[in-house]
Amino acid sequence: MIATPTKNPHTGQDYLPKNAINTKKPSPNQSLLPLTANINDRDHLEIGGCDIETLVEQFGSPLYILDETTLRNACSQYRDGFKTYYQGESQVIYASKAWSSLAVVGVIATEDLGFDVVSGGELYTTEKSLTQLGYSCQEIAQKIYFHGNNKSVAELKQALEVGCTIIVDNWLELQTLVQLSQSLPDQSIPILIRLTPGIECHTHEYIRTGHLDSKFGFDPHQLETVFAYIAEHKSLNCRGLHAHIGSQIFEKQPHQDLAGVLVEWLKIGQEYGLTLPELNIGGGLGIRYTEEDDPPSIEEWVKAVSEAVMQACQRSNIPLPKLIAEPGRSLIGSACVTAYKVGSRKEIPELRTYIAVDGGMSDNPRPITYQSAYSVVLGNKMSAEINETVTVAGKHCESGDIVIKDARLPQTHPGDILVIMGTGAYNYSMASNYNRLPRPAAVLVNNGEANLILRRETYDDLIRQDCLPEKLIP
Ligand SMILES: *Cc1c(COP(=O)(O)O)cnc(C)c1O
Numbered sequence: 217m218i219a220t221p222t223k224n225p226h227t228g229q230d231y232l233p234k235n236a237i238n239t240k241k242p243s244p245n246q247s248l249l250p251l252t253a254n255i256n257d258r259d260h261l262e263i264g265g266c267d268i269e270t271l272v273e274q275f276g277s278p279l280y281i282l283d284e285t286t287l288r289n290a291c292s293q294y295r296d297g298f299k300t301y302y303q304g305e306s307q308v309i310y311a312s313k314a315w316s317s318l319a320v321v322g323v324i325a326t327e328d329l330g331f332d333v334v335s336g337g338e339l340y341t342t343e344k345s346l347t348q349l350g351y352s353c354q355e356i357a358q359k360i361y362f363h364g365n366n367k368s369v370a371e372l373k374q375a376l377e378v379g380c381t382i383i384v385d386n387w388l389e390l391q392t393l394v395q396l397s398q399s400l401p402d403q404s405i406p407i408l409i410r411l412t413p414g415i416e417c418h419t420h421e422y423i424r425t426g427h428l429d430s431k432f433g434f435d436p437h438q439l440e441t442v443f444a445y446i447a448e449h450k451s452l453n454c455r456g457l458h459a460h461i462g463s464q465i466f467e468k469q470p471h472q473d474l475a476g477v478l479v480e481w482l483k484i485g486q487e488y489g490l491t492l493p494e495l496n497i498g499g500g501l502g503i504r505y506t507e508e509d510d511p512p513s514i515e516e517w518v519k520a521v522s523e524a525v526m527q528a529c530q531r532s533n534i535p536l537p538k539l540i541a542e543p544g545r546s547l548i549g550s551a552c553v554t555a556y557k558v559g560s561r562k563e564i565p566e567l568r569t570y571i572a573v574d575g576g577m578s579d580n581p582r583p584i585t586y587q588s589a590y591s592v593v594l595g596n597k598m599s600a601e602i603n604e605t606v607t608v609a610g611k612h613c614e615s616g617d618i619v620i621k622d623a624r625l626p627q628t629h630p631g632d633i634l635v636i637m638g639t640g641a642y643n644y645s646m647a648s649n650y651n652r653l654p655r656p657a658a659v660l661v662n663n664g665e666a667n668l669i670l671r672r673e674t675y676d677d678l679i680r681q682d683c684l685p686e687k688l689i690p
Contacts, residue, residue, distance in 0.1 A: 243513030244290040245503040245546040248591050248637045250283035250553065261595040261635055264661025268555055268595040271659060272633055276672055277557045278575035280644055280658035284323060286551035290514060291327035294543060297518030303526060304536030309361055311499050311544030312338050314641035319660055319669035320548065321345035330359040332542045336371040343378055353379070361408070361496070361542070365432050372396060381406040383458050383496070385433055390445065390452075397451035404453035408496055409446075411439055413459045413477045415470050433459065439481060443488035454490050456537060457481055460498025463545060466511045471497060472524035479528035482537060496540040497521060503549040505638045506589045514546060545641040552640030554580065554656075555595060558632040559611070569606045571628055576610015577617045578650045580636070580643045584616045592623050595635035600626035608634060612651050644670070652678050
């Protein structure tokens with residue numbers, strides 16, 4: 217009995233939203249579970265053909281389980297969507313801050329995507345992976361875009377060595393690049409200019425970046441001065457503009473508005489003699505974390521953005537730029553689940569029942585940081601009937617360390633496996649060793665095979681960077 221669960225067997229709710237346009241080829245960001253999820257004849261959840269209990273027995277818990285099919289699907293829906301709906305050139309780049317690791321870069325690179333990195337460490341990881349995969353220096357340079365509102369001189373030098381495009385965020389950076397370019401004769405530095413477009417969107421305050429009061433990018437009133445400065449400095453090869461308005465956005469309108477704003481600035485920049493052949497509209501499409509969440513599909517988003525850019529270019533009478541989008545969450549978020557083992561239980565009569573799992577805010581800091589909601593299934597008893605409301609707590613010394621408040625679940629017992637969905641983005645990448653918990657392992661699953669992509673940390677890893685000064689040792 218292999219059944220593809222279209223409904224959550226515990227709640228009877230559909231895994232896909234009612235208006236999902238294509239249930240034959242679902243959009244990963246609209247699916248709570250990875251696309252390969254099955255219930256097998258042991259009544260276990262299976263992902264990428266791998267039984268969840270077997271994975272936990274083999275690799276331990278907590279465990280990040282990344283489904284290669286879902287990740288590749290999201291990549292191709294973005295890539296092919298732009299080919300279908302945008303009449304100019306396009307490039308999708310993965311916002312690797314969502315999850316940066318050698319294997320994640322490896323999968324995404326083979327889907328022909330590029331990479332947005334925001335630190336020397338992400339640049340290093342991406343470059344190392346691409347080098348090991350056999351890409352040439354020139355290909356690597358073309359694939360990477362370097363972001364950040366306070367890049368250090370060392371990071372800028374690192375970027376110049378790689379030859380990647382630098383997305384310039386502020387005056388200090390612009391001036392530093394001009395200085396550094398003096399030691400690079402005959403070479404102009406490929407840059408984009410990041411601007412704050414003044415667009416509001418409905419998402420958590422901490423992940424909103426497009427409104428005027430934001431630390432990112434040039435304020436619009438400075439832009440013409442920036443254009444004039446770049447036009448005077450031939451060592452800067454300004455290829456276009458960039459803006460990113462925020463994350464976990466369910467509306468299409470803000471991105472459509474953004475396209476209009478950016479195209480107007482392209483036109484103004486061109487009046488300063490800059491060619492500006494590229495337009496990067498950032499990322500931000502949301503994913504379904506709970507049954508109430510109803511984001512547009514990747515295809516709908518790509519179509520809306522493509523049409524908005526084409527219309528704006530027609531209005532402004534400028535040629536279509538190479539359109540770049542840089543999704544993170546909607547590429548990888550829905551491709552991963554986290555498996556935890558259930559431990560202790562605390563019942564407070566007429567108030568609340570807590571069940572604790574063997575991880576928490578150290579492997580998933582989103583609930584405590586953004587009050588993020590998640591969904592859960594009992595992975596080793598998929599068809600068990602729901603009969604209680606419990607709060608799933610982490611094991612950290614912090615009352616706020618809650619994984620899910622008021623989850624509807626079947627009766628659970630110690631050792632049962634809880635599976636939290638949608639943990640591909642901003643989980644491992646934001647993980648910590650709080651309370652000195654070793655960070656979990658991660659596996660890449662596909663066709664019944666599980667490959668380790670992240671070794672579980674050991675206690676020795678925890679003290680690897682510690683130093684005990686000689687003088688403390690009697
Ligand atoms: C975070 C970020 C992204 C990706 O955002 P998602 O919501 O994960 O798609 C893209 N571009 C920039 C500049 C970012 O900071």
